[in-house]
Amino acid sequence: MTATSRPTDPDTDTRQQAPSTDTRQHDPEALRATARAALERARRRTLALTDCLDEDELAAQHSRLMSPLVWDLAHIGNQEEIWLVRAAGGQSPIRPDLDQLYDAFQHPRAERPALPLLPPDPARRYVAAVRDRALEVLDAAPMGPDADPLLADGFVFGMLAQHEQQHDETMLATHQLRRGPAVLHAPQPAPAPADAADLPREAWIEGGPFTMGTDDEPWALDNERPAHRVDVPGFWLDTVPVSNRAYQEFMAAGGYEDPRWWSPAGWSHRVQAGLHAPLFWRRADDPDTTPGGWLRRRFGVVEPVPLDEPVLHVCWYEADAYARWAGRRLPTEAEWEKAARHDPATGRSRRYPWGDAEPTPELANLGQHHLQPAPVGSYPAGASPHGVRQLIGDVWEWTASDFEPHPGFRAFPYKEYSEVFFGPDYKMLRGGAFGVDPVACRGTFRNWDYPIRRQIFAGFRTARDAAAGDRTAGDVPTEARD
Numbered sequence: 001m002t003a004t005s006r007p008t009d010p011d012t013d014t015r016q017q018a019p020s021t022d023t024r025q026h027d028p029e030a031l032r033a034t035a036r037a038a039l040e041r042a043r044r045r046t047l048a049l050t051d052c053l054d055e056d057e058l059a060a061q062h063s064r065l066m067s068p069l070v071w072d073l074a075h076i077g078n079q080e081e082i083w084l085v086r087a088a089g090g091q092s093p094i095r096p097d098l099d100q101l102y103d104a105f106q107h108p109r110a111e112r113p114a115l116p117l118l119p120p121d122p123a124r125r126y127v128a129a130v131r132d133r134a135l136e137v138l139d140a141a142p143m144g145p146d147a148d149p150l151l152a153d154g155f156v157f158g159m160l161a162q163h164e165q166q167h168d169e170t171m172l173a174t175h176q177l178r179r180g181p182a183v184l185h186a187p188q189p190a191p192a193p194a195d196a197a198d199l200p201r202e203a204w205i206e207g208g209p210f211t212m213g214t215d216d217e218p219w220a221l222d223n224e225r226p227a228h229r230v231d232v233p234g235f236w237l238d239t240v241p242v243s244n245r246a247y248q249e250f251m252a253a254g255g256y257e258d259p260r261w262w263s264p265a266g267w268s269h270r271v272q273a274g275l276h277a278p279l280f281w282r283r284a285d286d287p288d289t290t291p292g293g294w295l296r297r298r299f300g301v302v303e304p305v306p307l308d309e310p311v312l313h314v315c316w317y318e319a320d321a322y323a324r325w326a327g328r329r330l331p332t333e334a335e336w337e338k339a340a341r342h343d344p345a346t347g348r349s350r351r352y353p354w355g356d357a358e359p360t361p362e363l364a365n366l367g368q369h370h371l372q373p374a375p376v377g378s379y380p381a382g383a384s385p386h387g388v389r390q391l392i393g394d395v396w397e398w399t400a401s402d403f404e405p406h407p408g409f410r411a412f413p414y415k416e417y418s419e420v421f422f423g424p425d426y427k428m429l430r431g432g433a434f435g436v437d438p439v440a441c442r443g444t445f446r447n448w449d450y451p452i453r454r455q456i457f458a459g460f461r462t463a464r465d466a467a468a469g470d471r472t473a474g475d476v477p478t479e480a481r482d
Contacts (some may be wrong), residue, residue: 013113028143030219038161038439043131045368045437046076046164049118049171052183058120059192061113062178065455071102072171075120076164077127079103080134088156089137094130105416134160149213150413158219158439159413165437172435173312173455175299176280182300184338185429186371188361192310196377196389199239203386205335206472207234210342211349212334212399213406214444223418224444226408227349230334234470237331237339238461239388240376241310241395242322248292248307250322251277266317269452272277279454282317299371308375310395316427316451319398319460328462333428333446334403335463339384340391340431341443353384354392354442364393367437373459393436395459396429396447403428403448433457 050058050073058070067075078098085091099116100106118126141147143154150156175184208231214220215227256276259267269275280297284304287293294305314322323329331339341349350356352363359366363382365374373394383389391397403426412420426448432441435457449456 011033011409014238026145027306028154031143032138035154036135038437039131039134039138039157041439042129042161042164042168043439045168046171047124049168049175049184050124055120057178057180059113059117061109062174062179063455066170066174067109067112068117068175069171069174070120070123071112071115071117071169072124072174073120073424074104074123074133077123077130077168079163080127080160081130083156084134084137084161084469085130085420088141088151089133089294090437091133091137094133098126103362103434104297112383113230130403138183147192148210153448155218156413159221162219162221162440165440167436168368168437169433169440169457173457177455178300180300181268184299184371185301186369188369191365191370191374191378194375194377196240196375199377199389200387202236202464203233203239203339203384203388205232205237205339205342205386206344207232207466208348210338212337212444213343217351217442217444219439220442220444221417221446222410222412223403223405223446225410226406228407230338232332232338234466235331235335236464236466236470237335237386238463241373241390241397241459241461242319242326243310243376244292244309245480246305246306246430247278247311247314247322248294248305250325253325255287255321255325258325261321263320265451266321269315273452275318278311278318281313306372306375308377310373310376310390312373312457312459313454314398315454316398318454320400323462326462328464330400330460331463333399333430336391336397336399336430337443339386339388340426341384343385345385350443352382353388354382359392359441364390364430364432364441365434366393366436366438366441368437370434373434391431392441392443393432394434395431396433396457397431398458399428401428402426403446425450429456431456 032186034403040134050069053069058069061068082092082099086093107115141151143151145152209229211227212230213227214224217224227362255261256270262270277294281294284290284293284295288363292305292307295302296305320330340353343350352359354363364379377389379389382392384391402424405422411417429447429449432445
């Protein structure tokens with residue numbers, strides 16, 4: 001679920017970057033430095049998201065969909081204590097009395113405001129004390145590939161860095177749901193408009209097998225494993241995510257009022273929930289002076305909906321309805337990963353669409369630097385070999401697929417991270433969003449949520465099947481041949 005804020009969390013689960021997030025290296029000291037930097041970067045963001053609010057706002061539940069922010073804060077510390085201080089370090093507990101209180105399986109989000117939670121200042125002191133002990137463990141832990149599986153290549157430290165970063169994205173979503181004046185300010189200005197005038201609407205992804213999943217990323221989570229071959233027929237995929245401009249065309253055409261475009265479950269939900277536009281949108285008082293006629297609320301600021309940004313805060317049913325209206329469909333998860341990772345020149349699967357190099361601000365919109373998506377067509381340097389842009393960062397992308405295990409899946413380090421969520425109740429999201437840190441975003445990273453979820457930073461792109469004549473002469477579409 002977005003953000004995939006696990007361990008043991010079924011509900012949620014700066015421009016500074018680590019020296020590298022490439023954990024394929026097996027040098028223990030380099031891994032130690034990478035883990036320390038990822039943990040410290042996550043903590044800076046956690047504190048930035050909580051220090052900007054007073055005690056009352058931290059303790060408040062801004063939506064029944066979310067926890068009070070002070071619950072997230074102490075939960076981060078409790079999970080770090082359980083996994084790093086106790087499991088990895090073998091040290092005595094710091095606050096064993098908090099284990100049950102901050103166990104998300106025992107306490108659904110709706111119940112958490114009534115719990116005897118740590119107040120903000122004691123919660124801050126607790127997470128700081130845990131971090132001091134965790135860094136002591138990090139400095140001494142064996143990290144070679146032959147170490148205990150929990151410690152090998154620093155896995156448990158990477159898992160907890162990802163857990164905190166994912167909770168940071170969850171807390172960012174809470175800030176978006178919060179009512180009140182703006183308290184968050186983007187470290188960087190809004191992304192510049194993209195030069196995408198000559199960008200084709202869609203790209204051809206040739207048919208054939210590719211390697212999905214990974215065996216090579218030491219910090220990959222259990223649901224990303226193992227690597228396996230998948231044969232994907234050729235298909236067409238949007239080169240960019242669906243924009244607000246394109247989505248408004250669907251709205252103007254009566255897409256929300258026409259059951260033809262909705263699945264039975266989707267139409268039932270649309271009617272029951274009263275959906276008529278993306279979450280946080282409202283009609284402008286004077287549509288004639290507002291481009292597109294719609295306003296949105298973004299972290300406490302009301303502004304015109306930017307027509308060239310990817311559409312955001314739509315549920316799976318809305319994405320599916322738009323795709324049907326457009327005569328297209330959502331890509332499957334395997335199609336998405338092939339488009340994002342497959343290199344047709346070499347036949348291998350890359351770590352990212354652009355190759356194996358770590359994400360930078362020139363390649364993808366990650367890390368909460370802008371606090372909004374970039375215009376569609378941005379980041380040409382981050383495009384895949386097929387010319388598909390923004391597959392990493394900006395918005396999570398809904399796919400057509402349910403959350404299912406890869407063939408040969410093995411739960412690690414415990415089944416509650418992924419296994420209990422497998423099945424048709426959850427839809428897959430891929431690619432990450434502007435609120436995701438690079439340590440928790442890669443070409444194999446899998447996210448999932450209920451198809452009704454709208455508060456998450458999710459959009460989509462569409463696909464279509466190959467038409468007659470598309471799969472010819474080495475699986476190159478007729479339109480692409482001389």
